[in-house]
Amino acid sequence: HWGYGKEDGPTLWHRNYPVAEGSRQSPIDIIPLQAVHDHSLGPIILSYDHCTSINIANNGHSVVVEFDDSDDRSVIRGGPLDNPYRLKQFHFHWGGKGCHGSEHTVEGMSYASELHLVHWNAVKYKNFGEAATAPDGLAVLGIFLEAGDDHRWLHVITDALYMVKYKGSLTDFKGFNPKCLLPSSLQYWTYLGSLTTPPLHESVTWIILKESITVSEKQLGKFRMLLFTGEEEDQRMRMENNFRPPQPLKGRKVRSSN
Numbered sequence: 001h002w003g004y005g006k007e008d009g010p011t012l013w014h015r016n017y018p019v020a021e022g023s024r025q026s027p028i029d030i031i032p033l034q035a036v037h038d039h040s041l042g043p044i045i046l047s048y049d050h051c052t053s054i055n056i057a058n059n060g061h062s063v064v065v066e067f068d069d070s071d072d073r074s075v076i077r078g079g080p081l082d083n084p085y086r087l088k089q090f091h092f093h094w095g096g097k098g099c100h101g102s103e104h105t106v107e108g109m110s111y112a113s114e115l116h117l118v119h120w121n122a123v124k125y126k127n128f129g130e131a132a133t134a135p136d137g138l139a140v141l142g143i144f145l146e147a148g149d150d151h152r153w154l155h156v157i158t159d160a161l162y163m164v165k166y167k168g169s170l171t172d173f174k175g176f177n178p179k180c181l182l183p184s185s186l187q188y189w190t191y192l193g194s195l196t197t198p199p200l201h202e203s204v205t206w207i208i209l210k211e212s213i214t215v216s217e218k219q220l221g222k223f224r225m226l227l228f229t230g231e232e233e234d235q236r237m238r239m240e241n242n243f244r245p246p247q248p249l250k251g252r253k254v255r256s257s258n
Ligand SMILES: NS(=O)(=O)c1ccc(-n2ccn(-c3ccc(F)cc3F)c2=O)cc1
Pocket: 116, 118, 128, 129, 130, 132, 140, 194, 195, 196, 197, 198, 199, 201
């Protein structure tokens, strides 16, 4: 199976997932001065007020909060998107102690962590699985996390992590609205890319916010107490550095909102 170690990490994923060497892989290094200012790009609109979080889980690669996506109660629209996309889940990528862990980088600079809010095009596709393999099937909103002061609301998540320490663990997680994790500005970069872990489907319209949010080292440390390994495994492996490095741009254009 795939992972982030020497024996199963990102440089080896192409063996079982040849699309890893495709023409629209993610993440990428974003160079702001090379991004095209596209004045036709409107603002992104997040309608999360009636979102319904269901559970929080450790899937052996990250910690994931799942949402009820049976109707259009929580969607992202506008910006580069032609349809509203339904919120399905969000999860994080992070580094080890003191080193960085974002997936996208900005002029070679990486952040401490990166939050991904995963949405799917329920107008054109009948379920997430179908959307996940379509070129316009998914929209992922990426938010950089920078180390600094405590984040007022991230506590709600980090205080629940002890309940999903082991791979395969899951627990109720109701009433969480991710709009409390947004920075003040929704200015963004956008480009066409892929899932950043296997199956690496080239189905994602990426929307990366320019403004990061600030979280404390203490809060980041709680992510690192999660384990890649299950309760029954005797080799405990701390969940950290679960990020794929930037991939070749291969001629793609990154556009910038005004
Ligand atoms: N890091 S990210 O680019 O946001 C990212 C990376 C991988 C996934 N991912 C992994 C498996 N799946 C998945 C789950 C169910 C399904 F039917 C199809 C999938 F591709 C998925 O969406 C979802 C999001």
